[in-house]
Amino acid sequence: MKYKMLVIISLMILSTLYFGSDQKMESTKIGEVVENVKKTVELLRKEMKIDPRETVFVLNVKEESGKVVLEGKISDINVKEKILNEIQTRFLNVEIKVEQLPSKKLGEKICAVVAVPVLNLGEAPWKDQGKHVVTQARMGELLKLFDEKEGWYLVQMEDNYLGWVYGERIWICDEKELNKFLSNKFALITAKMTPAFASLDGVVAFDKQLVQGTLLPILEHDERWSKLLVPGGREIYVKSQDIKVFPTRDAAFSEKRDAQYIIEIAKQYLGLPYLWGGTTAYGFDCSGFTQFCFKMAGYFLRRDADMQFEQGIPIMDRKELKPGDLVFFQTYKPGPSHVGIYIGDMKYIHSGSNGVAINSFDPSAPDYSQSLDLRYIGARRILP
Structure with a gap:
């Protein structure tokens, strides 16, 4: 009995030394724990082969008010759950402040469709030209919205690639609106390029032509002209000889060619x-x-x-x-x-x-x- 009491008292003393009387770590220990958490996060990042070009994975470890805090943003919920589970298992007193993207400030509007013929995705807000371009998207391509800053949106393309786009160049919508947009027949642009017209009077709709691979809902179709729906509700006309019609959007690239x-x-x-x-x-x-x-x-x-x-x-x-x-x-x-x-x-x-x-x-x-x-x-x- 005396032995057990001595063990309990010893553990209480050690706990007080390590965490302090209010369960906060002593400053001499905080730096060590911060470094250990950083190393653990980095090992997990490599183990899961997380690529920053496809997954938002921004985590910082710091000391705050006598505690070790893990903060940041992650876009993949499975990655987030594994990281947090490992950290909480190994380090009992780390405070977690990790945001799961999409950001809550976006509300229900976390979907988007490219609304210009060719859209540059940049490495950061206001950086989408020249060597700052990370990739491009065609009109009609679908985007997931993750975050917003100064009217620019961090998006993920259908190939999982990430980049920043200016909000005025995309149609932002919720899942219900997107599903309605996708419920049409679709036209695939098969010509290398084709002009889009605002009317059959010959007024050009955009400063660039539509490019091969563009997919848009088709509203009307005859031998000469096809009326297509631009994301956001605008209608345009293209030459019917430059498109191929599919019953659904998914059907356009479903056939495996040689x-x-x-x-x-x-x-x-x-x-x-x-x-x-x-x-x-x-x-x-x-x-x-x-x-x-x-x-x-x-x-x-x-x-x-x-x-x-x-x-x-x-x-x-x-x-x-x-x-x-x-x-x-x-x-x-x-x-x-x-x-x-x-x-x-x-x-x-x-x-x-x-x-x-x-x-x-x-x-x-x-x-x-x-x-x-x-x-x-x-x-x-x-x-x-």
Whole structure:
């Protein structure tokens, strides 16, 4: 009995020394715990392979009023639950102030649809031009809203990529409004570009043409003209020869096409200048080009070259390449940073510094690129 009392008293003394009489940690211990929590968060981030290009994961650990506080924002609820569970299990007195996105200030309006022909997604508010562009979206593409700042919205695209867009360029809606928008038949723009008209009198509706791959609800359709619905309610007219009609939006890219179809899509753009962050007929970067060509054929690729390198089946021997395989190169940074599409006969098509072009792995070919040949690091097969 005396022994048990001594143990209890000893634990009470240790608890007071470590946490203080009001359960707050002594300042000598706070720094150590803060560092341990930081290390744990970083280990979990690596373990879950969280990519900041696809998942908002902003966590800070600090001391506040004698306590260790974990604060920040996370967009994936499963990631948040795992992180918080691990932290609360390992560290009993860490205060959690982590916001689950979408931000509550957005209310029910957490959906959006691109309302301009081509939309730049930027790295931050007011930074969506030039090298600040992270990717692009076409009119009609769906967005998830996560946060808002000064009229700019942090959004996630259908390929999971994140970026900031200006609110006046998107139609913001709730799930009910979005579902109504999606309940129509849809038209897919199949021409490389096509003008959109505000009326049949020939008044152009936008400063840019609609680009191939654009999907919009179709309201009326005849042999010459089709009336389409712009996100937000506006109506436009396009030439019927430049579209293909589908019963639903999901049906547009549901059919899996072959390698030859992908290569034909790609060859349309030979000579098109390179565009940083580009994903449309106005200009592509390397991975934006491969992502687009495969999407038109019914296949989903992630946005960047290093992401695409993680997809499909590795092809170890270049002699085993087949048309439609993705070929990767290490260029301006370690790892896969450039990608193209193998088209057969030792040739590949890609969007590089000279625009969309065909080059060869064969040193005797006139279109041989020695610099890319030396930087080749492997291939991936996406097609079955």
